[in-house]
Amino acid sequence: MITFRKAQASDLPAIVAMLADDPLGAGREDASLPLAQGYRDAFNAIDADPNQLLAVAVDGAELIGTLQITFLAGLSRKGAWRGQIEAVRVAGHRRSGGIGRLMFEWAIDQCRARGCSLVQLTTDKGRTDAHRFYESLGFTGSHIGYKKAL
């Protein structure tokens, strides 16, 4: 029985370990304990923000997935709220078992419950498996995502 809930501070080491266990994440995360202060500061900022929802998927006592939803107010599209989904990971030993799909269905429901009329995400051009997955969920890859490091 897989359930979903808001992440708690005690989930943080397992969440960071999932972020690091990824071809792109491996080079830019550090899951060693005690966790770097940056992770704890970011968790506190997310946790205090009513427009942020850091969530975990749980199977019994085990944390098996994570994602972050940001609820974005904007003037465009007659003042539509958008839900933005980021930092999606499924625990390595549970991948390809349909958990990602359950997580997205849950996340999209959260966006709907908050009155969003659009859900958006970006994914690296190299994640071709992810592209097929998002298209199967009804997403359209209509945009290019640009990034600039500061």
Add this chain to the structure above:
Amino acid sequence: MITFRKAQASDLPAIVAMLADDPLGAGREDASLPLAQGYRDAFNAIDADPNQLLAVAVDGAELIGTLQITFLAGLSRKGAWRGQIEAVRVAGHRRSGGIGRLMFEWAIDQCRARGCSLVQLTTDKGRTDAHRFYESLGFTGSHIGYKKAL
């Protein structure tokens, strides 16, 4: 002398008019007065959120551009803050005059001042002029942006 500042409620009709004066915006915005309640509700939500900055570019008393910055806390990249730029418009009669570049330089400075280590945006695949512009500002189009209407 072009200056930049946080948008005020009295700027809202001019901002919505700029959002509507665009090939993609024309079909989805409504700049008629009085403005639809959705725009006013969205303005209030943005204005009340310390992680949102709706900004305008002003030349004398005239409003000549707008953009929205969202400051996003996230665990990824060791808890890096990201600035996300959206809803960028320059008034029709002032386009191609370098104002967009000034606006982006200002917006990137705002992101830097808030401690962001990354600036991100998405743009429709059809806006080919915009793609060249973002690349000239040092952005890399490394991602695909997916959207799903609810």
